[in-house]
Amino acid sequence: MTDTLTSTPARDPLAAALGAFALHPADNPPWLESLREAARQQMGETGFPDTHQEDWRFTNVAPLLELPLHSAKQNGRLVTLRDIEPFRLAKDGHCLVFVDGAFRHDLSSLPGAPGLEAASLRALMAGGGRELDKHLARHAAVAGNFFAALNTAFFVDGAFVFVADGVTVEQPVQLLYVAASDRPGATVHARNLIVAQKGAALKVMETYASLTPAPHVTNAVTELVLAAGARVEHGRLQNENERAFHFATVQAAQERDSHWVSHSIVTGARLARNQIQTRLDGEGAEAILNGLYLGRGEQLIDHHTVVDHVQPHCESHEFYHGILANRSRGVFNGKIFVRPDAQKTNAKQTNRNLLLSDEAVIDTKPQLEIFADDVKCTHGATIGQLNEEAMFYLRSRGIGAAHARRMLIHAFASDVVGRITIPALREQLDRLLTERFECAAM
Amino acid sequence: MLEIHNLSAGVDGKEILKGLTLSVKAGEVHAIMGPNGSGKSTLAGVLAGRADYEITGGTVTYNGADLLPMKPEDRARAGVFLAFQYPVEIPGVNSTVFLKAAFNECRKARGLPELDGFDFLALVKKKTKLLELDPALLNRPVNEGFSGGEKKRNEIFQMAVLEPKLAILDETDSGLDIDALKVVAAGVNKLRRPDNATLVITHYQRLLNYIVPDFVHVLVKGQIVKSGGKELALELESRGYEWLLESDPGNGKP
Numbered sequence: 001m002t003d004t005l006t007s008t009p010a011r012d013p014l015a016a017a018l019g020a021f022a023l024h025p026a027d028n029p030p031w032l033e034s035l036r037e038a039a040r041q042q043m044g045e046t047g048f049p050d051t052h053q054e055d056w057r058f059t060n061v062a063p064l065l066e067l068p069l070h071s072a073k074q075n076g077r078l079v080t081l082r083d084i085e086p087f088r089l090a091k092d093g094h095c096l097v098f099v100d101g102a103f104r105h106d107l108s109s110l111p112g113a114p115g116l117e118a119a120s121l122r123a124l125m126a127g128g129g130r131e132l133d134k135h136l137a138r139h140a141a142v143a144g145n146f147f148a149a150l151n152t153a154f155f156v157d158g159a160f161v162f163v164a165d166g167v168t169v170e171q172p173v174q175l176l177y178v179a180a181s182d183r184p185g186a187t188v189h190a191r192n193l194i195v196a197q198k199g200a201a202l203k204v205m206e207t208y209a210s211l212t213p214a215p216h217v218t219n220a221v222t223e224l225v226l227a228a229g230a231r232v233e234h235g236r237l238q239n240e241n242e243r244a245f246h247f248a249t250v251q252a253a254q255e256r257d258s259h260w261v262s263h264s265i266v267t268g269a270r271l272a273r274n275q276i277q278t279r280l281d282g283e284g285a286e287a288i289l290n291g292l293y294l295g296r297g298e299q300l301i302d303h304h305t306v307v308d309h310v311q312p313h314c315e316s317h318e319f320y321h322g323i324l325a326n327r328s329r330g331v332f333n334g335k336i337f338v339r340p341d342a343q344k345t346n347a348k349q350t351n352r353n354l355l356l357s358d359e360a361v362i363d364t365k366p367q368l369e370i371f372a373d374d375v376k377c378t379h380g381a382t383i384g385q386l387n388e389e390a391m392f393y394l395r396s397r398g399i400g401a402a403h404a405r406r407m408l409i410h411a412f413a414s415d416v417v418g419r420i421t422i423p424a425l426r427e428q429l430d431r432l433l434t435e436r437f438e439c440a441a442m
Numbered sequence: 443m444l445e446i447h448n449l450s451a452g453v454d455g456k457e458i459l460k461g462l463t464l465s466v467k468a469g470e471v472h473a474i475m476g477p478n479g480s481g482k483s484t485l486a487g488v489l490a491g492r493a494d495y496e497i498t499g500g501t502v503t504y505n506g507a508d509l510l511p512m513k514p515e516d517r518a519r520a521g522v523f524l525a526f527q528y529p530v531e532i533p534g535v536n537s538t539v540f541l542k543a544a545f546n547e548c549r550k551a552r553g554l555p556e557l558d559g560f561d562f563l564a565l566v567k568k569k570t571k572l573l574e575l576d577p578a579l580l581n582r583p584v585n586e587g588f589s590g591g592e593k594k595r596n597e598i599f600q601m602a603v604l605e606p607k608l609a610i611l612d613e614t615d616s617g618l619d620i621d622a623l624k625v626v627a628a629g630v631n632k633l634r635r636p637d638n639a640t641l642v643i644t645h646y647q648r649l650l651n652y653i654v655p656d657f658v659h660v661l662v663k664g665q666i667v668k669s670g671g672k673e674l675a676l677e678l679e680s681r682g683y684e685w686l687l688e689s690d691p692g693n694g695k696p
Contacts, residue, residue, distance in 0.1 A: 408532070
């Protein structure tokens with residue numbers, strides 16, 4: 001897969017990739033052009049990440065440049081409804097389907113609900129609606145985040161989900177991204193904007209999956225805007241093939257009394273870097289950051305979270321659990337900022353890790369920067385193996401070793417799964433956990 | 443049913459059991475008594491298949507089969523049950539789900555059909571009454587947040603559900619008040635049948651007022667130094683263990 005590079009040794013691989021991402025003029029509405037230009041400049045200033053940068057110490061992304069990166073186009077198999085069915089949360093629910101980054105109306109289902117707008121971003125961008133101008137690329141900072149900048153500079157499509165004042169949307173809205181291209185290095189810069197107006201309530205679920213064994217690249221950015229009193233449960237299930245590269249930036253902007261629940265569930269990709277961030281910018285806002293990562297083989301799964309307490313009387317609760325097998329590696333870095341005005345902040349962070357082999361590695365680091373004096377902040381990280389005594393207890397009752405092991409792994413994950421209120425997602429996850437650990441060797 | 447012959451076992455190179463011999467027949471209740479550190483819990487652990495122990499000599503035959511190479515789950519399926527001295531809390535594993543899985547594994551091993559959820563719950567309800575166990579506890583994770591007494595009662599409740607052939611009660615009386623002790627003992631007595639046997643391991647005679655043993659063995663420094671009838675327990679209660687500490691080991695036969 002490095003043929004393209006070795007045959008053109010004189011070219012800088014990154015520059016080559018950026019050339020290959022060049023946009024069609026229609027993807028560049030004038031109001032967006034200045035944002036894209038700023039992002040391109042920022043990429044130059046930030047530079048491609050290397051392990052000398054503090055934020056990338058444990059995550060080497062250099063192998064990404066060994067792929068012949070190019071904008072994904074549908075060039076492989078024809079994707080049908082039957083192909084995507086296993087990834088669908090519900091047969092008849094709201095689901096926007098993107099294949100190799102392009103919105104597929106024929107595969108999507110949009111039954112519609114009063115006060116809900118869910119559509120392809122590309123179609124709306126040309127017009128540039130009010131909310132789009134106001135919010136798109138206004139929340140996810142490109143400074144210091146190379147991949148967010150890369151996305152802003154080159155994204156073509158994605159989802160726009162909007163819920164009007166006071167409206168509660170009962171059915172979850174799913175955004176399903178499927179990679180199907182059989183060409184190595186096919187890259188999708190997925191871009192999502194989710195806006196919940198005052199007092200609105202929404203559940204939205206992003207799913208990333210592969211229908212191809214080729215090493216593809218996803219670079220996704222999701223911005224969420226929660227107006228006063230809005231409640232959003234936002235899940236991400238990334239289950240791409242284990243040769244893929246996945247970069248994700250999720251940025252929430254929370255106003256007064258808003259409530260955001262984030263689930264980041266990562267089981268896929270050879271290298272997955274997830275930047276999950278919220279800004280608590282109104283009194284009484286609350287954020288719950290829930291995470292589960294399952295590594296095996298040579299996978300590297302990295303979460304960097306940022307909870308930024310800007311205003312007083314806000315709460316954040318963060319629970320990240322990792323289960324790492326074989327030679328897989330996990331990285332968890334949890335930043336909590338408490339700004340000088342953010343008195344009476346209550347921030348809590350835990351990261352628990354289960355290592356199933358001697359060669360699995362986790363690098364975990366809490367990072368609290370507190371500039372207010374009347375706050376409650378706690379953090380804790382644990383790393384352990386399966387509890388031998390519990391294993392023996394289960395086996396001494398007649399439960400076989402493999403089954404007992406599965407029960408305990410399930411139990412470890414159940415804390416995180418239990419916080420998900422989308423039943424279909426919980427079921428998907430239970431199945432995934434069972435499949436993943438069904439054949440695990442003792 | 444159980445023939446232990448000249449069994450030696452230890453942990454980290456330190457020998458704890460030093461040539462223990464014991465014979466248990468179906469329908470019998472044997473009490474193993476002894477001071478702290480005599481090897482009582484080691485014996486229980488070795489019989490249940492705890493991996494911490496190294497077997498350095500001797501044999502254990504259970505219903506004609508060599509017990510020692512068997513995995514813990516295979517022993518359980520063959521009818522060996524250990525009531526733990528310190529039942530472990532297992533967060534995230536639901537008590538009922540756990541017990542149903544265990545129950546059906548044991549049924550399968552005995553060639554019996556698995557019970558479905560409805561029939562299993564009916565059985566569970568009956569057995570909770572026997573142990574006066576609050577059924578609500580079974581909605582919780584295994585042993586999590588149970589009081590000391592509830593944990594011990596839960597052990598005997600599991601025994602009532604799984605109906606073992608050989609039950610080993612490891613210090614089941616420790617941490618129980620007298621009322622709980624009576625309930626647990628009554629439960630054990632109701633489970634006694636001509637085709638099963640019970641090994642009661644205890645430091646104190648108290649439990650043996652309620653679970654009356656056929657034989658009492660005194661374990662000292664890894665060997666059985668004296669065996670007798672139930673009156674031996676009373677003698678130990680009044681005289682303590684001191685008088686036996688220097689005596690020669692017996693042969694484990696009453």
